[in-house]
Amino acid sequence: MTEYKPIKKVVSGNYAAAYGALHARVQVVAAYPITPQTSIIEKIAEFIANGETDIQYVPVESEHSAMAACIGASATGARVFTATAAQGLALMHEMLHWASGSRLPIVMVNANRALAPPWSVWDEQTDSLSQRDTGWMQFYAENNQEVYDGVLMAFKIAEDKRVSLPAMIVESAFILSHTYDIVEMIPQELVDEFLPPRDPLYTLTDFDNPISVGALATPNDYYEFRYKEAMAMERAKKVIKEVGREFGERFGRDYSQMIETYRTEDAEIVFMGMGSLMGTVKEAVDVLRKEGYKVGAVKVRWFRPFPKEELYQLAKEVPAIAVVDRNFSFGQEGILFNESKGVLFNTDARPLMKDYIVGLGGRDFTVNDVRTIARDMKKTLEKGKVKEEVVWYHLKR
């Protein structure tokens, strides 16, 4: 193994994603412009223009076609990458199911952006969480480094034959997508050692033994195909941990856990959330600890497959969990809150849980906000029961 000396670059989250795709030796990119994703694709186009890569770039006429072209390319046997956000992701919805149903390891970066109307280009997780049931793995990056690392790991996990499912790397609009930060990049030959060329489950290029993919399945067969996919998603948990560990051993950043805990050891209250806002939360935890609060943080890295076991282990130890959801499911509650509450139902873990709806449409979410939530949560803990389960935290009353 060659010795690892990282190449440090100051890049935006979008450029981190583009470099991730470049270093993963992606062969086909099909994408459509949408704020705040566009500079990912612009950067890739620049790589091509400068002769740094021979990526086949298909400038499609819509996101629906972007995903369709990615599907065609991936089925043919190529390593395929794309990126989108919000409306674009919603337009892709049909084809997201198609990609996973065809068991194609496409990797896509989604820049989390609030859905219209009213128009918004700012950060919110409802776009990607609305695609929860499409059979895509979902990784929420906290910072630009995780965007870069996430793209590289996603290909390895998605292409593992035990998995063969597409993966979405999710970054926050602007907070990551357009904010510059130092990213440690991995020299190409070391990426190549970590991520060998794709060995597809099937291709459309064996002309002596032609196949058909995705034919009609009668009620007698369809059910089993879905079971296969469900099992692949289950196996993905193991593969995620393996690949995350290997990544850590090679490059020093360990991703062997599907969740990341921060100062939770003796914590009374744990803040749980996903994506870039967890950076703010961690900083607030440090401040609150100094103020005498016994608090910690849990970042859910992988939302699909969902880290059920990990959350149970955590919930067993922690008296109160405040979920910070930058998303909402109408008629119910925050989506992470809903999911994490659900996994505890048949267990002996019974922490007090409250859901704070924060930062929708890019509303600022600050350290002070976390402090306010901590005070509210402390009261809940003292009373010993949850009165108001879902709090629209920022509401101008």
Next chain:
Amino acid sequence: MAESPFKADIERVKREYSEKMTPGAVARIPGSSVVNKTGSWRVFMPEFNRDKCVRCYLCYIYCPEPAIYLDEENYPVFDYDYCKGCGICANECPTDAIVMVRETK
């Protein structure tokens, strides 16, 4: 009558087909539709008069199944395992060498 050209294919499909589920609903046996004997759909069947045939091949060319093939002497052979009895062959035959008759089975 010459043997159906699909016979070997049917045997191949039966040999290779297994219940094993393939992720992505991949079907690995090309032409495996031949195990499906669509001849049972037929209400009218083509009756062939070899004496009238001028070997123009129109029946072979226009068969949508295809359920007509050609023998060594260039005459059409009707594969009743698959012929659905649409009657295109009879309609297109320039010499009335093919006529549709009610299925008796």
Next chain:
Amino acid sequence: MEIPESVKKRLTLPAEEHFYAGHTACQGCGASLGLRYVLKAYGKKTIVAIPACCSTIIAGAWPYNTLDANLFHTAFATTGAVISGIEAALKALGYKVKGEDGVMVVGWAGDGGTADIGLQALSGFLERGHDAVYIMYDNEAYMNTGIQRSGSTPYGAWTTNTPGGKRHFLEKRHKKKVIDIVIAHEIPYAATASDAYPEDFLRKLRKAQKIPGPSFIQLFAPCPTGWRSPTDKSIEIARLAVQTAYFPLFEYENGKYRINMPSPKKEPKPIEEFLKLQGRFKYMTKEDVETLQQWVNHEWEKLKKLAEVFG
């Protein structure tokens, strides 16, 4: 399937069969016949993409497969996009695409999947210039969902959502000229073809194979079930569609138009001859027939002029 050598010599089409019997198309289906011709022309070194349409069913339910060529089933709106992706991947993987010994990438979509829901993806495919062939098999309605009108349904046709009846509720819009929309993209090669003229269709398929860039063929493919026509009349109807100039066969090649059939010098047969074999036109009044005839005349004159000026 083995074909005797003596037969091969005399056949006007390739003897090799890559479309197998046992499929579940209706009796007298023009779509299945068309797909049989396509695979005769291109053989095994082909990747076919099929969106939601009758051919989804014709190609066989898992694990069966009517085709002896690689086949990717895709979503309704995506034929143009999927073949673009397949072509891009083939190039990325170092395959020769199109041309004599190249891999053929074929989009095989119905008229609904082309004229309506797939039009945007088709336009993108044409405009970007991918090396693939898009074939629209035109049976003039959504047949797989049970005969609903599409943009390609002709004036006066009965369909289940333009059902005729006492109030005379029929299709009142003329057939969308998809081929003209395609030609507006100024692609290297576009053509119309018909199940009734397989040699002409195969010649066009081969031309589409040779000419680099995107090619488009609109194939007239009768549907006895949807057209309420006798199953044995499919070819006759397709022939009459050409002879009446309702569906003339022509080519657009590098900016030049060429009419193949019917002869521009002769008066085409009256549209009545095409209509009378099909139950779908039975609700048309005399005036309706005249309206359709006027449209046919106008379109035919237009095409003749185009061939004259840009021939």
